[in-house]
Amino acid sequence: MLHKLALIASFLISLITFSGLGLGLWLGSILPWMAPQRIGPFNLLSYVQPYLYLVIPNILIFGLFSFALGLLTRRTLTSYLSIVGLYFAYSVVAFIFSVLNLDAFFNVLANPFGNGSVDYAVRFWTKIEQNTLSVPFAPAIWLSRLIYLGLSAAFFAWIWRRFSFAGMATARPRLEQFLDWLERRFLVWKTTPPQERPAEAVPVRSELATLPTAHRHYGPGAQANHVWRIVQMELKRLIWNPLVLAILSISVLVLMVLVGTSIRDNFGAPALPATAFILDMASLLVKFLAPLLIIFLAGDLVWREREVKVDPLTDLLPVRSWAVVLGKLLALVLILALVLVLLTLGGLLAQTLQQYTHYELGVYAIGFFTLVLVDLLLISILAITIQVLVNQKFLGYLLSAALVIVFAQGDALFRSARLLQYGYKPDAYYSPISGYGGMLEPVRWYQGYWLAIALLLLCVSALFWVRGVDTQPKQRWRIARQRFTRPMQTVMGLSALAAILLGGWIFYNTHLLNPAPSRAQVEAQVIAYEQAYGRLIDAQPKITAVDWQGDLYPEADGRFAVKGTYTLENKTQQPIDTILLNLAKDIQVNQLTVNGSAATATAEHPVVQAYEFALAAPLQPGATAEVSFDLLKKPGPAVARAGIKNFASHFENGLNFRSVDFMPMVGFFQRPRLKNEQKREQAGLPPLDPTAEAARQTQYTPLTPAGDADLAQFSATLSTSADQIAITSGELRRDWVEGNRHYFQYQSQEPILPVVPILSGRYEVLKDQWQDVQLELYYHPGHDRNLERMARGMKNTLDYATQNFGPFPHTTLRLVEVPYVGEAVSYPATITRGERFGYLAKFDDNDPTSVDEAFRIAAHETAHQWWGQQLIPSDTPGTKFLLEALPEYTANQVYG
Numbered sequence: 001m002l003h004k005l006a007l008i009a010s011f012l013i014s015l016i017t018f019s020g021l022g023l024g025l026w027l028g029s030i031l032p033w034m035a036p037q038r039i040g041p042f043n044l045l046s047y048v049q050p051y052l053y054l055v056i057p058n059i060l061i062f063g064l065f066s067f068a069l070g071l072l073t074r075r076t077l078t079s080y081l082s083i084v085g086l087y088f089a090y091s092v093v094a095f096i097f098s099v100l101n102l103d104a105f106f107n108v109l110a111n112p113f114g115n116g117s118v119d120y121a122v123r124f125w126t127k128i129e130q131n132t133l134s135v136p137f138a139p140a141i142w143l144s145r146l147i148y149l150g151l152s153a154a155f156f157a158w159i160w161r162r163f164s165f166a167g168m169a170t171a172r173p174r175l176e177q178f179l180d181w182l183e184r185r186f187l188v189w190k191t192t193p194p195q196e197r198p199a200e201a202v203p204v205r206s207e208l209a210t211l212p213t214a215h216r217h218y219g220p221g222a223q224a225n226h227v228w229r230i231v232q233m234e235l236k237r238l239i240w241n242p243l244v245l246a247i248l249s250i251s252v253l254v255l256m257v258l259v260g261t262s263i264r265d266n267f268g269a270p271a272l273p274a275t276a277f278i279l280d281m282a283s284l285l286v287k288f289l290a291p292l293l294i295i296f297l298a299g300d301l302v303w304r305e306r307e308v309k310v311d312p313l314t315d316l317l318p319v320r321s322w323a324v325v326l327g328k329l330l331a332l333v334l335i336l337a338l339v340l341v342l343l344t345l346g347g348l349l350a351q352t353l354q355q356y357t358h359y360e361l362g363v364y365a366i367g368f369f370t371l372v373l374v375d376l377l378l379i380s381i382l383a384i385t386i387q388v389l390v391n392q393k394f395l396g397y398l399l400s401a402a403l404v405i406v407f408a409q410g411d412a413l414f415r416s417a418r419l420l421q422y423g424y425k426p427d428a429y430y431s432p433i434s435g436y437g438g439m440l441e442p443v444r445w446y447q448g449y450w451l452a453i454a455l456l457l458l459c460v461s462a463l464f465w466v467r468g469v470d471t472q473p474k475q476r477w478r479i480a481r482q483r484f485t486r487p488m489q490t491v492m493g494l495s496a497l498a499a500i501l502l503g504g505w506i507f508y509n510t511h512l513l514n515p516a517p518s519r520a521q522v523e524a525q526v527i528a529y530e531q532a533y534g535r536l537i538d539a540q541p542k543i544t545a546v547d548w549q550g551d552l553y554p555e556a557d558g559r560f561a562v563k564g565t566y567t568l569e570n571k572t573q574q575p576i577d578t579i580l581l582n583l584a585k586d587i588q589v590n591q592l593t594v595n596g597s598a599a600t601a602t603a604e605h606p607v608v609q610a611y612e613f614a615l616a617a618p619l620q621p622g623a624t625a626e627v628s629f630d631l632l633k634k635p636g637p638a639v640a641r642a643g644i645k646n647f648a649s650h651f652e653n654g655l656n657f658r659s660v661d662f663m664p665m666v667g668f669f670q671r672p673r674l675k676n677e678q679k680r681e682q683a684g685l686p687p688l689d690p691t692a693e694a695a696r697q698t699q700y701t702p703l704t705p706a707g708d709a710d711l712a713q714f715s716a717t718l719s720t721s722a723d724q725i726a727i728t729s730g731e732l733r734r735d736w737v738e739g740n741r742h743y744f745q746y747q748s749q750e751p752i753l754p755v756v757p758i759l760s761g762r763y764e765v766l767k768d769q770w771q772d773v774q775l776e777l778y779y780h781p782g783h784d785r786n787l788e789r790m791a792r793g794m795k796n797t798l799d800y801a802t803q804n805f806g807p808f809p810h811t812t813l814r815l816v817e818v819p820y821v822g823e824a825v826s827y828p829a830t831i832t833r834g835e836r837f838g839y840l841a842k843f844d845d846n847d848p849t850s851v852d853e854a855f856r857i858a859a860h861e862t863a864h865q866w867w868g869q870q871l872i873p874s875d876t877p878g879t880k881f882l883l884e885a886l887p888e889y890t891a892n893q894v895y896g
Ligand SMILES: [Zn+2]
Pocket: 860, 864, 883, 884, 887
């Protein structure tokens, strides 16, 4: 009876704790400085519903579950551990569901925490519905809650009956007994009790028996020999551990099944088992499964001698503690390497079975053994160190799991402090076109930093490794000081020095060289910029002609040097006395003039560098001015790169950027703009009238960074390495080789929106013809299986659109394969399309449910040559209809 009361009381206490959330939200909404029109009317249901759908069921589900476990083990620790375990189990299931492409509904049901079910229930709601309606009690919500409530109630009832309180108190009072029971049930290799296992201790004994008599030297050679013996012994034991065997076979089996059924393109079509796909899939699989294995085995390795009670023997052996720690770590890492070897073999076998013979052993080697394995090594060292320091096996499990989750999932937490996120490294992806595209360099810097720190941790483990019965902190500290010998001091000193130097170098490049402005600085800059130039917002000339010569150096560091001119025309009714030009922050400006004069002032802005030109004579309506520029775009320091977004451009092959990444943008730069009314008033800025602003935005388009919607004459000359093809918009007038450079001269016969791609790569090209339009499909050698489908998509759309919408304004239409990106973009006369977007897909024309996305996406992007390129949407609600719904409609009209 008392326990039931305790249950109810803890439920109520949890509920009261969590009710603080809703109360806080409500209190926040009635604070005097909150603008009521931004909050909406009070609705009690909105506050109650989250409790009914999520909070109360979760308190019950996890309360019952962990209470039952607590009952069973009489330890609160297992209750906490169980929630961590549940989280791990759920992420594995979610991962498998996601690669199996299961319906989102099942994903919601598989989530015991219930998050996602509300989103799922309202996934088709418009913004207005989201703001006004209450969430219905949809099947996704009540089913997911019912399933887990049922499961945890059943579990609770079972425990309740099986382990009555009276029995628990006397017969099986101890955590250890329950865990023994668990291990007997699930971990078969521990079935025999310790005293019946002399065989296990035999190698240790024989070592003990032979070593003192045969050779009595303990020099470095002997220590290395000890390490090797320990590795062999632990490996032999680990490899027959049922958990290891299970994970080994499961991971290979799962990989084979996944490769057989679930290799998919970025839009979900089945694809060839290219190494890049297999690598992604296997790395994800390992990322979810391996930490579990590591945490468990680290505990096992650290505690084995004490658990089988041979520690009085082994602790006396003349083996240095560091040799024991190192030997055990190496055994663990070799097991993990074995997992990766098997995954490689599994991947190769799956490729062979599907008759995909483009084997890339080097890619497997880099991806698995220099990226994944290093991650796992770092986790292993962390887990071993925690087990040694905490010296309490299950607390060690809990702490290791918690830290691994925090470091792996804590991306948001550590965003500006990566050097504290143990094991963090920037993303690196493999692309058939560009390889790792320079992404490995920053990874290596971080790996070096973490390995230095891990070596330090390993030394700490050796210092505090428990031998004998001295487990009191004071004694451990004393022993550690004894073990802190000269060689140990040297190793720890050097690794600390390496960590400081590498960390300092990373910090210097990421934080000091180009410091990200704080929020306050961003706001101050946006205010100052608008105070200075807000009056120019609608009073600026428009670009009417663009002409530039650019040199690409993909074979060097990918830099791009460009010189050129703009013609600006005053299309307003008033004279213009000031012209404002903005450039991306990373551009080196060698020269920038308007009508031959340099800038009269510059301004700070969070996104752009701004140049102000006060004209000697105002630009009269209808008059033109000439901007001339000499610019350099070059990659920043490798160590500061973080993933693809920042340097999508500088690839050795498959280089890809847009003119807006480096060309000057004319006028008042509106993104971002200060919207907060009070702050605007404080800064002396005019209030923003939403209606007037909406009307203003009809003059701007979301397609260009400055919002300009005016068409311009376009010509450009582009040079690149002799073995590459350089591509932009417009018609190719001529191309020639001069020195070791390949030149291409482009010119558009009609004015275009001057947002164009700059591309360069070692491409092959398929040429086709539609009436008098030349079709050119540039692709990576070997990626040709779906080109005919893409060409057909382009031709059918040209047919349909010219008949129904209007003429096609160019004489060439290109489709260029580009690395990494999972999307396609339509520029004037040139479409870019990601390598994972149909080039390796397998389409089954006999299957009526299979959609030919190679064709369909080519059709959609071709339709953008009308929707977006000829009819340019304004920056107002409804833009998406013109910009995406109409191309989609067009593609559906021509599909079939
Ligand atoms: Zn589109």
